[in-house]
Amino acid sequence: MSQATERAFVRMDGVGHRYDPAPDSQMAVRNIDLEIHRHEFVAVVGPSGCGKSTLLRMVSGLLLPSEGQVSVFGKPVSGPRDDVGIVFQKPTLLPWLNVRKNVLFPLKHKFGRYGRADEQRANELLAMAGLDAFAEKMPDELSGGMQQRVGIVRALLLNPDILLMDEPFSALDAMTREQIGFDLLKIWDEQPKTVLFITHSISEAVLLSDRVLVMSKRPGSVLDLIDIDLPRPRSPDTIKLPEFSALTDRIRKHIYEPAAAAQPGAA
Numbered sequence: 711m712s713q714a715t716e717r718a719f720v721r722m723d724g725v726g727h728r729y730d731p732a733p734d735s736q737m738a739v740r741n742i743d744l745e746i747h748r749h750e751f752v753a754v755v756g757p758s759g760c761g762k763s764t765l766l767r768m769v770s771g772l773l774l775p776s777e778g779q780v781s782v783f784g785k786p787v788s789g790p791r792d793d794v795g796i797v798f799q800k801p802t803l804l805p806w807l808n809v810r811k812n813v814l815f816p817l818k819h820k821f822g823r824y825g826r827a828d829e830q831r832a833n834e835l836l837a838m839a840g841l842d843a844f845a846e847k848m849p850d851e852l853s854g855g856m857q858q859r860v861g862i863v864r865a866l867l868l869n870p871d872i873l874l875m876d877e878p879f880s881a882l883d884a885m886t887r888e889q890i891g892f893d894l895l896k897i898w899d900e901q902p903k904t905v906l907f908i909t910h911s912i913s914e915a916v917l918l919s920d921r922v923l924v925m926s927k928r929p930g931s932v933l934d935l936i937d938i939d940l941p942r943p944r945s946p947d948t949i950k951l952p953e954f955s956a957l958t959d960r961i962r963k964h965i966y967e968p969a970a971a972a973q974p975g976a977a
């Protein structure tokens with residue numbers, strides 16, 4: 711077993727998925743080999759419909775691969791996992807519960823109740839997300855960015871090993887989006903998680919992550935897996951670094967000029 715394999719937390723070996731079970735149907739994703747390390751932040755970018763969400767669903771166990779195997783910490787994923795937190799584009803908060811109760815809802819749903827220690831943890835996470843003054847507010851009293859923060863806190867409450875984020879900031883305006891990205895990094899720094907983060911924004915992918923997985927158009931496969939060795943903590947100044955532009959250009963080339971990116975020495 712190679713050193714890289716031993717360090718893999720999430721692993722995909724020859725993973726493919728077809729939604730239509732007919733053997734000659736087009737696959738959504740195919741031939742995915744991938745290793746994600748514990749507490750690594752990996753962003754996934756690629757053309758619309760290339761299979762980013764499909765990949766994420768297979769890590770969660772909500773979807774099983776038609777080919778190959780997904781494993782987490784050495785164990786094959788064979789069904790929905792309870793050690794993942796999921797954040798979607800819309801936080802879908804329950805409008806009749808206040809912020810704290812929304813955050814605690816998964817516990818109530820799973821175990822039928824929650825205790826003082828859970829409330830304490832909810833309060834701590836809300837404070838970390840800058841929402842401590844809003845714990846008693848109802849969702850419709852919050853801005854879109856604040857609602858999305860509540861969704862992130864809710865996903866973190868059960869202290870999952872893996873945080874799966876499917877275009878979590880795409881409904882937000884540009885300024886809120888950048889700020890919430892830095893807030894997420896602060897939380898990730900204090901409560902490290904293995905993060906798989908889908909985005910349509912190349913600069914967001916580079917700004918936040920340790921590595922960017924670039925997927926080809928459908929059937930999605932791995933075009934490139936790029937190390938983002940920009941210094942941390944990341945900040946608005948990171949965007950001004952020449953290395954930042956070089957990395958975003960490299961990814962853009964893959965997506966908009968795949969033939970050129972495939973030329974030797976094109977990176």
Ligand SMILES: Nc1ncnc2c1ncn2[C@@H]1O[C@H](COP(=O)(O)OP(=O)(O)OP(=O)(O)O)[C@@H](O)[C@H]1O
Pocket residue numbers: 729730738756757758759760761762763764765928
């Ligand atoms: N439940 C489903 N049944 C049939 N086909 C599906 C299903 N879900 C997704 N697909 C198809 O599989 C392909 C990959 O979809 P997926 O949602 O994973 O792509 P994506 O890269 O996340 O797309 P986007 O960037 O537009 O959100 C698409 O062509 C999509 O139409």
